[in-house]
Structures are given as C-alpha cells and as structure tokens.
Amino acid sequence: MRRYGSALLLILVGAAILRISAFGELYLRYVRAGLRPYLVVSGAALVLLGIAMAVVRRTGHGREDGHGDEGGHGDEGGHGGHGPRTAWLLVLPALALLLFPPPALGSYSAEREAAQRAAQGVGTFPALPAGDPVELTVGEFASRAVYDSGRSLKGRTVRLTGFVTHGDDGTWYVTRLLVSCCAADATTSKVEIRDADPLPADTWVTVTGTWHPEGGLGTDSAWPPVLDAATVVRVKQPADPYEKR
Structure with missing residues (x-):
C-alpha cells in the first residue's frame, strides 16, 4: 500500500474533479461555467499521472534509491520520495467531492457578508x-x-x-x-x-x-x-x- 499510496491519492483527487465537472454540473456550485474544460483536463491529467505512477512502481522502476522497499527507504516518512504524509490531507476534500458534494453558497453567506461589510x-x-x-x-x-x-x-x-x-x-x-x-x-x-x-x-x-x-x-x-x-x-x-x- 505504501508503494502505491501517492498514485492512489492522485487518482482519487483526479476522480473527484472529474466527478463534479465531466459527469455532472456540480462544479457550477464552486466556479464559473467557463472553467469546466480546465477542470476536466486537470482531473484527467491527475488520473493518468496516478495510473502511470502505479505502473512504474509496479515494474520496479520508480525506486529512487535502487534498494527496493526492503531497505526501509521507500516509506512515506520522507526517506524514499513517495511524498510526505501531510499530502494525505487531500483525501478529505477529495472524498467530500466524491461522496458528499458541499452545497452552493446560500442566504446565510450572503447575509453574513452584508453584515460584515456594514460593520467594517x-x-x-x-x-x-x-x-x-x-x-x-x-x-x-x-x-x-x-x-x-x-x-x-x-x-x-x-x-x-x-x-x-x-x-x-x-x-x-x-x-x-x-x-x-x-x-x-x-x-x-x-x-x-x-x-x-x-x-x-x-x-x-x-x-x-x-x-x-x-x-x-x-x-x-x-x-x-x-x-x-x-x-x-x-x-x-x-x-x-x-x-x-
């Protein structure tokens, strides 16, 4: 799992972007309609990059130190280049977009902004x-x-x-x-x-x-x-x- 962790993360984030842009119109809750092509391209690129990374690591060509995983240099703690553990924080917003897309801003946000503008x-x-x-x-x-x-x-x-x-x-x-x-x-x-x-x-x-x-x-x-x-x-x-x- 450690070997493929970064690849899976890229695929997950890319799939979340594609889920709201290529396969529906949920993206309109967050961005203007004209940005849809950029979201689709970005999502597809992340998915393809994740797949490519998984294939490379599967064939053993992605080990940066040449000693494999047995030497303990390929973990995600920062020794083998698989990425810092903090990158996994991206899983939360990606899962939210995949499973529970946040709603568009509504009356609460509008009223709160108006009150803040007046007060400030x-x-x-x-x-x-x-x-x-x-x-x-x-x-x-x-x-x-x-x-x-x-x-x-x-x-x-x-x-x-x-x-x-x-x-x-x-x-x-x-x-x-x-x-x-x-x-x-x-x-x-x-x-x-x-x-x-x-x-x-x-x-x-x-x-x-x-x-x-x-x-x-x-x-x-x-x-x-x-x-x-x-x-x-x-x-x-x-x-x-x-x-x-």
Missing part, C-alpha cells in the same frame, strides 16, 4: 477637498453616503460620471463597475438620481448635484444612495470604464 465600513472618512463641485467616483460617493459617520457629503455639491441603468419602478441610476484586478471580479456601485428625466440605458453621463440622505448609517435602507440632480450632461465613455476598488 462605518467610520470617519478623510475630509473632502475645498470648493464645489467635488469630483468623486461613484464608489467614493456611495461609500461616504452609506458609511461616513462624519457626514462629509452634507451641504456639498458633487459631480459623478457613469452609465445609466434603470430600476423596475421607474428610478434610474448612475452606475459604475468596480474592479480589483480585472473584469472577472467586477462589482456594481450605483447612485439613484432624482429631479432629472431618465436617459436611455448605457448612456454615459456626468451628474452634478447634492446628496439626499436616506436610511440609517450602514443599513440596507441607505442603499443605494440618492443624489438630487442639478445638471445631467451626456459624455463619452472614458477610455477606462472601470473604477478601482
């Missing part, structure tokens, strides 16, 4: 620059409106640029996508616009106006924040349409 975001923000209007990103305005205990937006005129999105009840928003490194991790930030007629969706605009406080600090009722518009001007889409988080 509330606080004071740096002072805004002097002079009006203040040029802010949509993300900056939204953060200050919802989480700033100092209410730095109060009485200030701000200017936001983004594209138009519409709500189901006739409301419209200035919206931007926020990214950390690429479009794959994009999240949405938006500001409801009042006192101005809506424009077609995806129209890029610059809106100047004043903050309209609503809801309690750091609560769901404060989201999305509201801006009372003074002017709305159509603009070209910027070269970089994303805001950085």
Whole structure:
C-alpha cells in the first residue's frame, strides 16, 4: 500500500474533479461555467499521472534509491520520495467531492457578508477637498453616503460620471463597475438620481448635484444612495470604464 499510496491519492483527487465537472454540473456550485474544460483536463491529467505512477512502481522502476522497499527507504516518512504524509490531507476534500458534494453558497453567506461589510465600513472618512463641485467616483460617493459617520457629503455639491441603468419602478441610476484586478471580479456601485428625466440605458453621463440622505448609517435602507440632480450632461465613455476598488 505504501508503494502505491501517492498514485492512489492522485487518482482519487483526479476522480473527484472529474466527478463534479465531466459527469455532472456540480462544479457550477464552486466556479464559473467557463472553467469546466480546465477542470476536466486537470482531473484527467491527475488520473493518468496516478495510473502511470502505479505502473512504474509496479515494474520496479520508480525506486529512487535502487534498494527496493526492503531497505526501509521507500516509506512515506520522507526517506524514499513517495511524498510526505501531510499530502494525505487531500483525501478529505477529495472524498467530500466524491461522496458528499458541499452545497452552493446560500442566504446565510450572503447575509453574513452584508453584515460584515456594514460593520467594517462605518467610520470617519478623510475630509473632502475645498470648493464645489467635488469630483468623486461613484464608489467614493456611495461609500461616504452609506458609511461616513462624519457626514462629509452634507451641504456639498458633487459631480459623478457613469452609465445609466434603470430600476423596475421607474428610478434610474448612475452606475459604475468596480474592479480589483480585472473584469472577472467586477462589482456594481450605483447612485439613484432624482429631479432629472431618465436617459436611455448605457448612456454615459456626468451628474452634478447634492446628496439626499436616506436610511440609517450602514443599513440596507441607505442603499443605494440618492443624489438630487442639478445638471445631467451626456459624455463619452472614458477610455477606462472601470473604477478601482
């Protein structure tokens, strides 16, 4: 068993990956649909590598020290190169995927994340620059409106640029996508616009106006924040349409 331990481990992990990707759609609980081919290839490669390793050891060509197992150098304690015992920890997640696939994230995770975001975001923000209007990103305005205990937006005129999105009840928003490194991790930030007629969706605009406080600090009722518009001007889409988080 020691001789084939590493090979069996590779086969087990590969089979678990294939079980959720090649033979079903369980992988959608954990990754995006576009990653399926990579999972299938990875799983198949691990299974084939494990089989090849078992065959090599079966024929006796996989002994690194040339003395066989009798000399005590081929165990998995780190003397014979069969792999550290800690590698067997991979058996647990592999068996879980094979026998008891974990469910997709649900309401508990979503509610917990929302509570953590509110608790972590509330606080004071740096002072805004002097002079009006203040040029802010949509993300900056939204953060200050919802989480700033100092209410730095109060009485200030701000200017936001983004594209138009519409709500189901006739409301419209200035919206931007926020990214950390690429479009794959994009999240949405938006500001409801009042006192101005809506424009077609995806129209890029610059809106100047004043903050309209609503809801309690750091609560769901404060989201999305509201801006009372003074002017709305159509603009070209910027070269970089994303805001950085």
